[in-house]
Amino acid sequence: MSGEAGTFGVSDAAACIRVPEDSDDKYARGVLGVVAGSDRYPGAAVLAVEAALRTGLGMVRYLGPRRAADLVLARRPETVTAAGRAQAWLIGSGLDDSGETDPLAEHRVSVALEAGAPLVLDAGALPLARDPRARSVPRVLTPHAGELARLTGVDRATVTADPERAVRDAAVTLDAVVLLKGATTRIATPDGRMLVVAEATPWLATAGAGDALAGILGALVATHARDLALSEIARGADHDRLAELAAAAAIVHGRAALRASAGGPLTILDLCAAVPAVIRGLLDGSER
Numbered sequence: 593m594s595g596e597a598g599t600f601g602v603s604d605a606a607a608c609i610r611v612p613e614d615s616d617d618k619y620a621r622g623v624l625g626v627v628a629g630s631d632r633y634p635g636a637a638v639l640a641v642e643a644a645l646r647t648g649l650g651m652v653r654y655l656g657p658r659r660a661a662d663l664v665l666a667r668r669p670e671t672v673t674a675a676g677r678a679q680a681w682l683i684g685s686g687l688d689d690s691g692e693t694d695p696l697a698e699h700r701v702s703v704a705l706e707a708g709a710p711l712v713l714d715a716g717a718l719p720l721a722r723d724p725r726a727r728s729v730p731r732v733l734t735p736h737a738g739e740l741a742r743l744t745g746v747d748r749a750t751v752t753a754d755p756e757r758a759v760r761d762a763a764v765t766l767d768a769v770v771l772l773k774g775a776t777t778r779i780a781t782p783d784g785r786m787l788v789v790a791e792a793t794p795w796l797a798t799a800g801a802g803d804a805l806a807g808i809l810g811a812l813v814a815t816h817a818r819d820l821a822l823s824e825i826a827r828g829a830d831h832d833r834l835a836e837l838a839a840a841a842a843i844v845h846g847r848a849a850l851r852a853s854a855g856g857p858l859t860i861l862d863l864c865a866a867v868p869a870v871i872r873g874l875l876d877g878s879e880r
């Protein structure tokens with residue numbers, strides 16, 4: 593891991609893990625609301641929720657269509673599918689991108705957008721970065737190169753030719769923290785800070801890897817939501833903190849992939865299963 597000044601490493605990632613205290617209950621630890629999955633992509637909901645729970649947080653509140661919710665519950669019965677409050681919301685992984693309108697899906701997105709909590713916007717929710725309801729809260733976007741190109745109106749080749757510039761420009765234009773996925777993950781803030789994570793494995797280039805990253809990041813944001821000031825004055829500090837959480841998520845994700853791969857193929861549920869050991873390793877110093 594190297595940032596612009598080479599200052600963000602595994603010990604910084606460890607500092608992004610909030611260890612529960614005796615005084616905590618599940619709400620104090622942080623609830624992540626997840627609006628993800630659709631009849632078209634139900635598996636993305638399962639992967640995002642699984643990754644969030646493996647990262648450690650008080651609760652996941654999942655809002656989605658019946659089939660996706662049933663699959664999430666079958667995999668993770670600890671998920672709560674009733675409406676209610678959350679300390680952060682992840683929106684977008686596996687939302688239907690067919691262009692058909694679904695009033696129920698739109699309602700679920702509105703609930704999350706209007707909650708006034710920090711947002712992780714992924715996949716189908718990336719265009720919501722321009723929605724006035726999202727502009728008033730700290731938010732982090734997690735596009736891959738194709739998504740960043742669509743979002744900013746440039747072609748994909750332009751993004752891949754100079755990804756650092758593309759992600760920097762997007763962060764400024766969208767006034768959001770932007771994490772650009774790829775073999776190297778780059779995170780930019782609107783104030784020009786750049787963090788770079790390059791320690792995953794090409795075995796990670798497999799469907800659902802991004803959904804897991806979104807879940808890991810969502811959990812880190814939810815467990816740190818109370819550190820975010822959510823005010824105009826503290827905007828720069830919130831962006832810095834979100835960028836650090838995003839870099840930590842990329843480290844946890846990449847290292848979990850390396851463990852799951854061990855030099856061979858991996859599935860995303862294997863990656864998720866490796867996340868707790870990575871986090872334990874960050875906390876006890878054995879993950880270097």
Ligand SMILES: NC(=O)C1=CN([C@@H]2O[C@H](COP(=O)(O)OP(=O)(O)OC[C@H]3O[C@@H](n4cnc5c(N)ncnc54)[C@H](OP(=O)(O)O)[C@@H]3O)[C@@H](O)[C@H]2O)[C@@H](O)CC1
Nearest residue numbers: 633634635636684685686687715716738739799800802803
């Ligand atoms: N388990 C789940 O539920 C999963 C759900 N997922 C969810 O799916 C959603 C969409 O995410 P995404 O990244 O795939 O979408 P996107 O950027 O629009 O890319 C489409 C581009 O790919 C191209 N393309 C397609 N096939 C190709 C081929 N064989 N060979 C080469 N190119 C090919 C295609 O090109 P075209 O066919 O149009 O020429 C187009 O340009 C998102 O919500 C995500 O969360 C995923 O995370 C996976 C696991």
Ligand SMILES: Nc1ncnc2c1ncn2[C@@H]1O[C@H](COP(=O)(O)OP(=O)(O)O)[C@@H](O)[C@H]1O
Nearest residue numbers: 736773774775792793794797799800801802803
């Ligand atoms: N060649 C690679 N080497 C390392 N990591 C990769 C590579 N290709 C993709 N990744 C990582 O895998 C994930 C892919 O995310 P994404 O493209 O959104 O996949 P999906 O939409 O299938 O979930 C990202 O975290 C990205 O950084």
